[in-house]
Amino acid sequence: MNAKPRLAVFKFASCDGCQLQLLDAQDRLLELAGRVEIDHFLEASSRVVPGPYDMGLVEGSITTIEDEERIREVRRQCRFLVTIGACATAGGIQALRNWGRIDDFRAAIYATPETISTLATSTPIADHVPVDFELRGCPIDRGQLIDLLTAVLLGRKPHVPGHSVCVECKARGLVCVAVAKGIPCLGPVTQAGCGAICPAHDRECFGCFGPSESPNLVSLTGFYERRGTPRDSLMRLVRSFNAAAPAFRAESDRLEASE
Amino acid sequence: MTPPSPGSWHWLDRAGLQLVVDALRRQGHRVIGPQVADGAIVLRDLASVTDLPTGWLDDQDGGSYRLRHDPTAGTFDHVVGPHSLKNFLFPARETVASFARDDGTWTQAPRSAAESPLAVLGVRGCDLAALAVQDRVFLGSGYVDEAYKARRERLFLVAVNCRRAAATCFCHSMGCGPSAGPVFDLALTEIGNRFACEVGSDHGAAVLAAASEAGAVLAACTASEIDAAGAVPRDLGSRMHARQTVNDTPSPRSLDTHGIRDLLMRNLEHPQWDEVASRCLSCTNCTLVCPTCFCSSVQEVADLSGDQVDRERHWASCFSLDHARMHGQSVRSSTASRYRQWLIHKFATWIDQFDTSGCTGCGRCITWCPVGIDVTREIAAIRATDGAAAPETGRGTS
Numbered sequence: 001m002n003a004k005p006r007l008a009v010f011k012f013a014s015c016d017g018c019q020l021q022l023l024d025a026q027d028r029l030l031e032l033a034g035r036v037e038i039d040h041f042l043e044a045s046s047r048v049v050p051g052p053y054d055m056g057l058v059e060g061s062i063t064t065i066e067d068e069e070r071i072r073e074v075r076r077q078c079r080f081l082v083t084i085g086a087c088a089t090a091g092g093i094q095a096l097r098n099w100g101r102i103d104d105f106r107a108a109i110y111a112t113p114e115t116i117s118t119l120a121t122s123t124p125i126a127d128h129v130p131v132d133f134e135l136r137g138c139p140i141d142r143g144q145l146i147d148l149l150t151a152v153l154l155g156r157k158p159h160v161p162g163h164s165v166c167v168e169c170k171a172r173g174l175v176c177v178a179v180a181k182g183i184p185c186l187g188p189v190t191q192a193g194c195g196a197i198c199p200a201h202d203r204e205c206f207g208c209f210g211p212s213e214s215p216n217l218v219s220l221t222g223f224y225e226r227r228g229t230p231r232d233s234l235m236r237l238v239r240s241f242n243a244a245a246p247a248f249r250a251e252s253d254r255l256e257a258s259e
Numbered sequence: 260m261t262p263p264s265p266g267s268w269h270w271l272d273r274a275g276l277q278l279v280v281d282a283l284r285r286q287g288h289r290v291i292g293p294q295v296a297d298g299a300i301v302l303r304d305l306a307s308v309t310d311l312p313t314g315w316l317d318d319q320d321g322g323s324y325r326l327r328h329d330p331t332a333g334t335f336d337h338v339v340g341p342h343s344l345k346n347f348l349f350p351a352r353e354t355v356a357s358f359a360r361d362d363g364t365w366t367q368a369p370r371s372a373a374e375s376p377l378a379v380l381g382v383r384g385c386d387l388a389a390l391a392v393q394d395r396v397f398l399g400s401g402y403v404d405e406a407y408k409a410r411r412e413r414l415f416l417v418a419v420n421c422r423r424a425a426a427t428c429f430c431h432s433m434g435c436g437p438s439a440g441p442v443f444d445l446a447l448t449e450i451g452n453r454f455a456c457e458v459g460s461d462h463g464a465a466v467l468a469a470a471s472e473a474g475a476v477l478a479a480c481t482a483s484e485i486d487a488a489g490a491v492p493r494d495l496g497s498r499m500h501a502r503q504t505v506n507d508t509p510s511p512r513s514l515d516t517h518g519i520r521d522l523l524m525r526n527l528e529h530p531q532w533d534e535v536a537s538r539c540l541s542c543t544n545c546t547l548v549c550p551t552c553f554c555s556s557v558q559e560v561a562d563l564s565g566d567q568v569d570r571e572r573h574w575a576s577c578f579s580l581d582h583a584r585m586h587g588q589s590v591r592s593s594t595a596s597r598y599r600q601w602l603i604h605k606f607a608t609w610i611d612q613f614d615t616s617g618c619t620g621c622g623r624c625i626t627w628c629p630v631g632i633d634v635t636r637e638i639a640a641i642r643a644t645d646g647a648a649a650p651e652t653g654r655g656t657s
């Protein structure tokens with residue numbers, strides 16, 4: 001590779017938290033800036049160099065007609081397209097709208113609902129264009145992002161395991177909050193990557209990284225229910241940041257239907 | 260006073276035990292001991308014997324662990340928690356080598372300075388047996404793990420003879436407890452407010468002598484006192500074999516190990532594998548808390564330039580898809596195949612490979628399974644319907 005590879009960062013419906021993981025990378029960001037041309041990153045700089053780009057990072061979900069068109073153009077401009085975060089890979093927390101009526105939300109929130117143009121659903125990028133790699137998380141893990149960029153630069157496979165959060169708890173020597181405290185925790189069915197932040201603070205895993213590689217939600221929620229957690233609480237635990245990820249969606253629908 | 264020597268027994272009170280800890284620390288040991296933290300009894304650096312979990316009991320069952328304070332409980336009446344010697348001798352993550360590239364030439368960085376030797380207090384029979392199993396894996400197979408070896412050779416073991424069993428314990432079935440052995444430096448049997456301390460090695464004798472010089476009173480145990488101390492774990496073992504309720508803890512589990520290798524090997528297509536797979540989460544907890552599971556994976560972690568590379572080893576589990584990934588796909592794609600791989604390795608092919616079972620009956624895999632899958636019940640279910648064959652499920656070897 002003679003010329004430095006060109007990197008672009010794009011935002012769709014999202015809170016910007018995943019892009020912030022890149023901005024907050026500090027020393028690593030400076031190091032990265034020395035190895036790639038950051039040609040489109042509006043959160044960091046108003047300097048924009050037109051595409052095409054070698055690699056595009058896409059944050060956010062598709063929630064408007066304009067988004068649907070823009071993502072196709074972004075795809076055309078990026079040789080390697082990576083979605084970053086729960087919004088881009090699963091529709092995000094805003095995919096809760098998929099279970100409601102968009103007109104009701106519009107009327108409840110906006111003074112002039114007729115001026116709001118939006119789709120009825122929030123959908124992941126991969127529902128609209130082919131995606132080369134997905135980084136999970138709400139937000140993504142900075143270490144995984146840097147690892148992915150390093151992997152692309154060095155031409156190797158990224159170290160992004162599909163196993164459960166439990167692996168990270170056990171590696172840190174944390175005591176399992178589900179077993180020792182009876183707290184319903186999504187860690188056993190959630191993909192690792194966060195470093196087990198919530199269990200380290202005595203809280204359950206909320207499933208920010210979406211379903212693990214072979215999740216068995218029916219077994220886990222059934223066990224928690226037999227231990228006394230109401231089905232409705234379990235439904236809401238599963239239906240959150242990654243509500244529309246297929247495995248989580250199927251389970252929250254199943255729990256809701258059988259309430 | 261009789262000077263301590265291998266095979267001798269001495270009384271130690273709590274102050275004496277502190278002097279043993281102090282003596283170990285003076286020798287440069289990092290002293291690890293059981294302590295209450297985060298709702299469990301964990302192993303961590305021990306500052307003082309007052310931090311030991313005196314008066315705490317652990318109620319354990321499938322997928323459940325709860326501490327209970329009982330003023331009549333001793334210092335070591337809890338059993339095993341989520342941690343084991345494995346966490347210290349074979350840590351979850353370890354940099355095994357580092358390399359730097361300069362002008363196209365690679366140089367390996369020298370290994371970092373030696374760690375302090377470890378001393379672990381409160382190690383039970385099941386975990387001593389697990390240590391012997393890991394020794395075979397890491398030291399005895401012809402491929403010696405140097406990092407493990409360095410820690411193992413300097414390890415000081417203060418064992419404890421159990422006088423209580425949790426409902427998840429089945430060491431008696433596996434022949435691994437509740438007596439401490441075969442190898443330890445010192446072994447404690449708690450009687451009243453003091454400990455009958457058996458010396459198991461020259462190093463143990465030297466540490467006890469050092470504690471004595473620092474003021475520990477080491478009355479020699481009489482022959483009848485030694486008999487009484489020896490009876491403590493033996494009586495517990497008898498009650499475990501009889502599956503009696505021990506104090507107010509439900510009766511321990513048990514496992515019929517008769518012909519277990521052949522039982523499992525002739526039931527590779529038993530329908531129980533699919534039944535357990537409907538409950539198994541593939542979350543890896545059973546393998547990570549298991550004191551004998553030894554699988555690891557190695558990856559190169561480079562900086563953005565690729566000029567600085569660390570070779571990192573981390574725990575791996577046969578419940579993850581990557582563990583059996585080859586030529587682009589996992590050869591054990593179903594949960595049934597992964598559970599079967601784990602259980603059959605642990606209880607059957609381990610015997611072929613290492614001439615010992617991989618299970619010591621510590622019960623951690625039962626307690627720390629988030630949905631309480633119980634290996635003793637799974638094996639009992641297979642034994643009860645020995646020879647049953649699953650309808651063709653397509654599970655096969657995958």
